[in-house]
Amino acid sequence: MPRIVVDVMPKPEILDPQGKAIAGALPRIGLTGFAGVRQGKRFELTVDGDVTEEVLEQARHAAATLLSNPVIEDVTRVEVLEEDGQ
Amino acid sequence: MTLETPLIGGPQPVAGREDRALDGVRVGVVTFPGSLDDRDAVRAVRLAGGSATQLWHGDHDLQGVDAVIIPGGFSYGDYLRAGAISRFAPLMEQITAAASGGADALPVLGVCNGFQVLTEAHLLPGSMIKNNSLHFICRDQRLRVENAGTSWTSDYADGEEIVIPLKNQDGQFVADNRTLDELEGEGRVVFRYVDGNPNGSRRDIAGISNSAGNVVGLMPHPEHAVEAGFGPDSSARGAVEVRGGTDGLGIFTSVLKKLVG
Numbered sequence: 001m002p003r004i005v006v007d008v009m010p011k012p013e014i015l016d017p018q019g020k021a022i023a024g025a026l027p028r029i030g031l032t033g034f035a036g037v038r039q040g041k042r043f044e045l046t047v048d049g050d051v052t053e054e055v056l057e058q059a060r061h062a063a064a065t066l067l068s069n070p071v072i073e074d075v076t077r078v079e080v081l082e083e084d085g086q
Numbered sequence: 087m088t089l090e091t092p093l094i095g096g097p098q099p100v101a102g103r104e105d106r107a108l109d110g111v112r113v114g115v116v117t118f119p120g121s122l123d124d125r126d127a128v129r130a131v132r133l134a135g136g137s138a139t140q141l142w143h144g145d146h147d148l149q150g151v152d153a154v155i156i157p158g159g160f161s162y163g164d165y166l167r168a169g170a171i172s173r174f175a176p177l178m179e180q181i182t183a184a185a186s187g188g189a190d191a192l193p194v195l196g197v198c199n200g201f202q203v204l205t206e207a208h209l210l211p212g213s214m215i216k217n218n219s220l221h222f223i224c225r226d227q228r229l230r231v232e233n234a235g236t237s238w239t240s241d242y243a244d245g246e247e248i249v250i251p252l253k254n255q256d257g258q259f260v261a262d263n264r265t266l267d268e269l270e271g272e273g274r275v276v277f278r279y280v281d282g283n284p285n286g287s288r289r290d291i292a293g294i295s296n297s298a299g300n301v302v303g304l305m306p307h308p309e310h311a312v313e314a315g316f317g318p319d320s321s322a323r324g325a326v327e328v329r330g331g332t333d334g335l336g337i338f339t340s341v342l343k344k345l346v347g
Contacts, residue, residue, distance in 0.1 A: 010215075014260060015286070017216045066174070068169055069206065071213040072260060 002047045004059045008068045009040035025026035043067050044081070051080050108135035108342040114151035116181070118143040118172050122159030122251045123197065123309055127194045131155070134338035143175040152345045153193040153237075156200030158254075158307055164249075168214060168256045170201030174303055182207050185301050192342050193237040194301045201293070201303030206301040210294055210303045211269070212261030217254070218286030226318035226331070227252035227284060227306050229292050236276055236299040237344050241336040247322035248284060248333035250311040259287035259294075269294055277304050278297050308334030 010016045016038045023037040039055070045059050063075040113131045115138055117124045124140065131138040138149050143161075148154070162171040171180065182193035186209070196204035204210045217223055228249050231242040242248070261269070266288055269275050277293030285305075293304025311317040312336035318331035326332075 005332070013262075014215065017218055017258075020346065021220050060296050066170065067166070069170065069213055071211075071262075072215055076339075 003053050004044065004045040004047060004051060004056065005038060005077060005079055005081050006043040006059060006063045006067055008043070008063070008073050009076050010038060011072055011074055014072050017068065040073075040076070041067075053078040056080070097186065099125065105279045106135075108339075108346055109137055110133060110138050110262060111136040111139070111153070111345045112149075112151045113155060113338075113341065114139045114141040114148060115155045115157060116141045116143055116177060117157075118159070118161035118175065120160040120163055121157050121199070123157040123307065124159070126307075126309040127155045127157045127197070127320045130312040130334070130338050131342075134335055134342055137337070143172065143177050146176050146180060148177070148180050148192075150183060153341050154195070155309075156181075156187075156194065156196040156203050157309070158198030158200060159201065161199055164199075164256070167202075167206070168199060169204075169206040172199075172203045173206040174191050178203070178207055182209060185209055185296075187300045189226045189300060191298060191300050195238050195337065195341070196258075196301075196303035197307055197309065198305055201305055204301065204303045209301050210258055210296060211265050212288075212294070214256045214305070215258045215260055217257050217284070222255045223252070223257065223284055224251070224253040224318055225284070226250070227292075228281045228322060229304075229306060230280050231276070232278050233273050233276045233295065233299075235273070236295045236302050236340075238302040238337050238340050239276060239293075240344060241340040247280060248259070248308075248311075248336070249318050249320050249322050249331055250306045250308050250334045251318055252306040254285075254305055257285040258285070259291045259305070261288060266291075274299075276302055277306070308337040310334065312338065 019038040115127045128138040185194045231246045234242045234244045274295045276295050278291050279290045283290045295302045311331050314330045321331040
């Protein structure tokens with residue numbers, strides 16, 4: 001069944017304590033090439049049938065109302081997943 | 087400390103209560119799957135002299151209660167974001183509608199997870215993210231009552247300090263600068279952390295209200311500081327016995343007195 005992927009990221013101006021902690025842990029495993037980390041969320045909405053424009057609109061609505069909180073997060077992607085899962 | 091009162095169990099009758107004038111005021115306490123402090127909130131209402139009604143999140147009926155408390159805990163396991171799923175509970179629609187009618191609208195208090203639910207429901211601005219330390223914080227916390235004019239703070243004085251427990255992981259209050267300026271300008275910062283900011287909250291904000299003052303949310307827990315023997319080890323009013331702090335009781339007496347009129 002086709003899937004729609006929704007990516008949600010903390011807003012740039014919001015401090016991301018989890019990302020900061022991850023950034024602090026990277027050097028501990030010897031990885032020093034990264035200046036920062038921000039942690040977001042990825043949702044996969046499985047569609048029963050074809051992905052019509054109406055279904056995509058529903059996904060955008062879900063992304064804006066339930067999957068993200070616009071005070072602290074941005075929806076950065078609402079897209080149909082291709083067959084290979086990319 | 088008496089051992090007759092069980093720490094866990096159903097709400098117990100409160101013995102020795104003298105003031106019966108507030109009996110007729112019914113405060114609803116909402117239980118979600120994962121709520122933790124609902125029974126403590128029920129007990130706090132009764133200790134303050136009122137009557138408490140337990141409400142279930144999945145119901146559509148507020149049962150005619152005069153005020154509502156959304157308690158702390160981990161409703162829906164904090165899945166997605168704290169409060170994000172609870173916001174869409176059937177009872178929340180009733181609460182949102184009843185709380186939105188101006189100064190005479192339903193008084194609503196959100197504590198901790200309840201505060202998070204109120205921000206997700208857009209009854210209060212801003213949001214909570216993880217504590218800047220990333221640690222779960224559990225400690226007695228000193229606050230200053232910045233606005234004693236709300237439905238839930240009128241039994242305090244402006245500037246009065248209180249000590250009540252703070253216990254959460256997602257306690258860092260954030261909002262954009264315009265919202266923060268608006269909150270400050272309109273006197274809607276109701277509680278502020280003093281003696282150090284425990285979690286990185288913007289402008290040391292611990293609790294806020296809506297513009298009408300009937301909806302108040304705060305991260306620390308007044309319902310855990312209402313009965314000597316079960317409260318914090320300190321009080322802003324002076325030395326107390328071990329676990330003798332009851333500085334949170336004023337939150338509950340405030341709303342009861344307001345409703346009695």
